[in-house]
Amino acid sequence: MQRNKIHIVYGATASGKTDQAVRLALAAPDSVIINADSMQIYKEIPIITNQPTEEERKGLPHLLFGHRSITEHSDLTKWLHEVADTINEQTRLGKKIILVGGTGMYLKCLIEGVTTIPEIPREVREGIVAQILADGLPVVYDNLIKLDEQSQKLKPADTQRIIRAYEVVLHTGRSIFDWQKQPNKKFFEISDFVIHYLNISRQKTYEKINYRFLKMLEWGVAEEAGNAGNIFDKAVLSGKKLSDLPAHKAHGLRELIAYTKGEMSLEAAIQKAQQVTRNYAKRQLTWWRGWSLGLEKQLEIVEYEVLS
Template sequence: MKIIHCIAGPTASGKSAFAVKLAKRLDGEIVNADALQVYSELQVLSARPTTAEMEDIPHHLFGHISPSVRYSVGHWLREVDPLIIDILARGKTPILVGGTGLYFKALTEGLAQIPKLPPSAMQDAQAVLDTDGIDALRSLAEQLDPLATAKILGNDPQRLLRIVSVAKSTGKPLSMWQQDTHPVLPIGSWKGIVILPKRENLYNRINARFADMIREGGLAEAKHVLNLKLAPDLPAMKAIGLRELSAHIKGEISLDEAIELAMRQTRRFAKRQYTWLRGQMPNWERVL
């Protein structure tokens, strides 16, 4: 049986190119493990690999979901499990690559089997966010489930809403549900690799890449997504760059301001990813 390779790393760390090189060497196929690269309308702003960058290596679960869908780690697991089995059955090496650490955690450690929540549970949590804001929602989440909340990168309303709604609806914190889990990938069937370049080099790459995004149609892509009039709390609408360019399109800031703000927000996000990956994946092989 071939070993499944999991490649994680912060944004702009060179994961995609690394995965392609590995796929050529191991006769592999690449599977997306990035929460934003699943969305069909976010080719440029999610830094989804282009056809040329794929270099004729089969790529799976990229750009196949409408941005109107609330795609979650549970959706991804249901898609990726049979896909890995299929790749292995054809004698190929599955190579999973992305920056969404929670996808890898669910795959290698398991996903909690939480009962279906009533709509009122999420509505009550959403009311806290709508009325009192993200800080109040985080404060409530910390009261109900400090362990799960501590793992959230920045102000992530979708996951904070989940923590609050699960605790209030089931009477049991999400972190306790997560303790009773089983990994999708059996121990010994996979290898984890974390790409962690020097931070200064990473930040320079981030700035250069966003400049490339603008040249390659990022502004036009943002206009297209904005014209879809999607709910602002959808996961796809959290893409860094989309929010900043949308503010420019609406006349709120200049293009230069939008670009600088997007670069700064991406660097901050990469810093949080860097810290999370180092803490949550201590036994994965490091590539600098």
């Protein structure tokens, strides 16, 4: 490993990223492993999010794992600033940096930078969603076009992009397409990174996902989900919305919470949880193929074939 590089271990879920990150760290003294998974930040759900155990960590420093509550709202912007600060601090201390995680968009934005669109208050988006529910998407799309003619580029049925374009123009008075023409805010240079990609076949990752979920049940994931469900219920009673708590979307968690509440059989919960996780892995594999096409000319990619 090169001393001055930021090393990223990336691959689909269940591909063996934790083990690979630890192997790299053991081979390079003074390494720290930093989390780059959007769900492994939550302390109450370490099993369902597959956070590295103490045994798996091999005594190595692991940062930004399990340091937030599932009742907190976290997002890309918060993570980017937190991880950039952590990388800079650890670099000043002379540490070698290893990032590990499967949240591709987080890593993409860390490497390439992000647009300088100001943060949009949550109330703006909530108002747009309420308008869609009341008047329908076509009406909202027409209203968007009146404010931002460039948004005619969007497909009339593309709900998420319409909401995003609408909230940007409402809050900033400028088209999202104008914002996107501005130079990205960069945290690091692309050449600062080396990506260690775990190449695993779709069939193999599906098999590992199914097996891992059954092992999670042995490790107590149902009890973990029941506790998380109780915490979410209390948060809702205190006035919070589940839609504002990203941890609620952890793959397999909602199915297990439904099981603990008697709303779903264990067999159905297992099958559904395995399915949603396999679907996620499929998206990860597809995303990597698209994103990595032009990367090799800009940074080093080390590929590992995962056979077992």
